[in-house]
Amino acid sequence: MLNVLRRRSGGDVRAIAKTPWWETHLRFFFIAPSMVLLAVLAVFPAIMSWRMAFSRVTFKLGELAIEPIGFSNFTKAFSDNLIIGSTVRTAVWVLVVVSVEIVVGLFIAFLMSKLHSRARMVFTAALIIPLVLPPVSVGAGWLVMMDVNFGVLNYLLSLVGIEPQLWLADDRTALPSIMLIDIWQSSMFVFILMYAGILSLPQDPYEAAAIDGASPWQIFRDVTIPLLRPTFVVVLLLRTLDAARIADRMLAMTRGGPGSSTETVTLSIYKYAFIHFNFGYASALSVMFQVVLIILATFYIRRILRT
Amino acid sequence: MVGERSAPLVLSRHVLMLGVVLIVLAPVYWMLMIGLKTESEFSQIPPTIWPQEFTLEWFEAVVGKRGFGEQIMNSIIIAAIATSIAITVGSLAAYGLSRFQLPWGLNYHILFFILTVRMFPQTVTVVPLFIFFTQIGLIDTHLGMGLVHSMLELPLAVWMMLGFFRDIPRDLEEAAMVDGDHWLGAFRKVIIPLVRPGLAATSILILIASWNEFLFALILTRTEAQTLPIAVANQITQFDILYGRMMAASAISIVPVLIFTLLVQRNLIRGLTLGGVSGA
Numbered sequence: 001m002l003n004v005l006r007r008r009s010g011g012d013v014r015a016i017a018k019t020p021w022w023e024t025h026l027r028f029f030f031i032a033p034s035m036v037l038l039a040v041l042a043v044f045p046a047i048m049s050w051r052m053a054f055s056r057v058t059f060k061l062g063e064l065a066i067e068p069i070g071f072s073n074f075t076k077a078f079s080d081n082l083i084i085g086s087t088v089r090t091a092v093w094v095l096v097v098v099s100v101e102i103v104v105g106l107f108i109a110f111l112m113s114k115l116h117s118r119a120r121m122v123f124t125a126a127l128i129i130p131l132v133l134p135p136v137s138v139g140a141g142w143l144v145m146m147d148v149n150f151g152v153l154n155y156l157l158s159l160v161g162i163e164p165q166l167w168l169a170d171d172r173t174a175l176p177s178i179m180l181i182d183i184w185q186s187s188m189f190v191f192i193l194m195y196a197g198i199l200s201l202p203q204d205p206y207e208a209a210a211i212d213g214a215s216p217w218q219i220f221r222d223v224t225i226p227l228l229r230p231t232f233v234v235v236l237l238l239r240t241l242d243a244a245r246i247a248d249r250m251l252a253m254t255r256g257g258p259g260s261s262t263e264t265v266t267l268s269i270y271k272y273a274f275i276h277f278n279f280g281y282a283s284a285l286s287v288m289f290q291v292v293l294i295i296l297a298t299f300y301i302r303r304i305l306r307t
Numbered sequence: 308m309v310g311e312r313s314a315p316l317v318l319s320r321h322v323l324m325l326g327v328v329l330i331v332l333a334p335v336y337w338m339l340m341i342g343l344k345t346e347s348e349f350s351q352i353p354p355t356i357w358p359q360e361f362t363l364e365w366f367e368a369v370v371g372k373r374g375f376g377e378q379i380m381n382s383i384i385i386a387a388i389a390t391s392i393a394i395t396v397g398s399l400a401a402y403g404l405s406r407f408q409l410p411w412g413l414n415y416h417i418l419f420f421i422l423t424v425r426m427f428p429q430t431v432t433v434v435p436l437f438i439f440f441t442q443i444g445l446i447d448t449h450l451g452m453g454l455v456h457s458m459l460e461l462p463l464a465v466w467m468m469l470g471f472f473r474d475i476p477r478d479l480e481e482a483a484m485v486d487g488d489h490w491l492g493a494f495r496k497v498i499i500p501l502v503r504p505g506l507a508a509t510s511i512l513i514l515i516a517s518w519n520e521f522l523f524a525l526i527l528t529r530t531e532a533q534t535l536p537i538a539v540a541n542q543i544t545q546f547d548i549l550y551g552r553m554m555a556a557s558a559i560s561i562v563p564v565l566i567f568t569l570l571v572q573r574n575l576i577r578g579l580t581l582g583g584v585s586g587a
Binding site for chain 1: 320332350427
């Protein structure tokens with residue numbers, strides 16, 4: 001009580017008079033370190049990429065030479081069959097992987113929401129596991145399971161009478177094989193988001209639907225799916241952008257091969273930059289890719305922040 | 308929701324989910340077991356589900372001389388640097404954004420900007436970073452790699468901590484300040500204890516992300532600061548793949564993550580959803 005009185009009787013005025021300049025601008029100091037970190041390690045490099053995109057870049061023995069050459073890096077990209085191939089392949093990858101993951105994730109989330117609470121906790125804890133494991137290490141594990149001669153997958157196929165597959169060694173099955181691994185890991189991410197979304201749904205529409213005598217399928221289609229729309233947008237945003245940037249699985253397991261059957265956009269850019277040391281061309285590809293991703297992201301994020 | 312249905316239906320749902328969980332976990336189990344089998348056993352057909360004869364030879368080869376001891380240490384040091392920077396800097400920003408209104412609608416723009424950075428293609432930052440780091444001597448160092456990982460995980464830290472700070476009613480702080488405490492005292496005595504579980508969960512997620520990261524580590528390290536995922540990948544691309552050794556190395560990179568995940572599973576959902584991007 002005394003404190004309150006002291007503050008009321010002019011304490012505030014005294015406090016303001018004594019407040020040092022940095023404390024009145026305190027709110028800026030909280031965000032400043034983050035902004036500095038992102039500026040130095042993300043924005044500044046990105047600006048540098050834009051500059052290199054319009055240049056011929058040589059970097060030898062720590063000596064950097066940047067020579068402006070206009071748009072030629074960009075025009076080159078549109079007749080580069082390797083990049084066109086990677087772009088199509090990455091688009092297919094995103095479409096297949098994201099749609100299968102949404103179906104699988106939604107199915108598991110929906111099933112989970114119908115279980116007893118004790119069982120939910122145990123099963124959810126178990127399903128999170130694949131998601132957090134290092135992609136390179138699980139890639140190594142799948143590589144052993146996909147071994148042509150003694151891999152467990154070919155053994156399981158032989159049990160149901162399917163002939164052994166070449167998996168990663170055949171240019172027709174290599175990309176689908178890596179898709180399988182990605183679906184195995186990232187469906188659990190979709191599941192977690194969808195499950196959190198389902199648990200936070202309001203109950204009233206369900207009661208109304210029950211009174212109207214709606215069937216379970218009608219409830220799912222006309223109540224659950226529309227109510228889950230905000231969650232769908234978040235899932236699509238995060239999964240589309242992460243899937244589009246995929247490279248680590250391929251880089252660790254196949255290096256883009258056999259041929260270029262598992263080469264994605266990021267992997268191609270990596271190769272141009274760090275195998276051919278063509279930084280200018282790699283930067284032009286990077287910034288074009290960045291523009292595509294930012295357009296995609298902005299489209300989704302605006303929807304998210306609006307809701 | 309459960310009680311209103313018939314018992315066989317409820318039971319069948321649980322059995323179905325048990326099947327799903329077993330299928331999902333089977334590959335993890337298989338990977339961990341290969342590292343414990345002898346060479347003749349893991350290459351036999353039909354395969355054994357439980358090892359007939361346990362061996363630690365692969366693990367000894369991996370942690371022993373000319374093994375991955377150094378890479379394991381590098382991964383630990385880099386993850387520690389990345390986590391301490393990202394959690395400190397990120398929590399400050401999240402606290403500031405949750406408590407103060409900045410002019411010109413900056414709160415919204417900053418959060419939008421931080422999300423956008425998370426969506427950058429890796430190559431747009433890693434190519435210039437390779438050049439800078441080579442020029443200023445940060446290439447292949449723990450500090451350089453730790454800084455880069457902290458930048459990569461900062462969006463996660465800010466968004467996740469933002470959710471935790473927003474959950475704390477402002478009345479609690481104001482009460483502490485009315486009692487004569489400086490804002491800093493209120494922060495230390497009221498806020499920090501309340502967000503401690505959030506800080507722990509966020510830190511562990513950053514730790515895992517840094518431990519798992521591959522592409523930046525591949526480009527920005529060579530020998531001195533090479534991390535464990537690079538060492539595992541090098542095993543794969545060798546002409547003569549040693550499956551047992553490779554799987555032991557994988558197991559060593561997997562087990563710490565498993566332990567950490569079980570520690571924070573309750574708060575993990577929030578982290579994975581980027582701290583409630585949906586605004587929930």
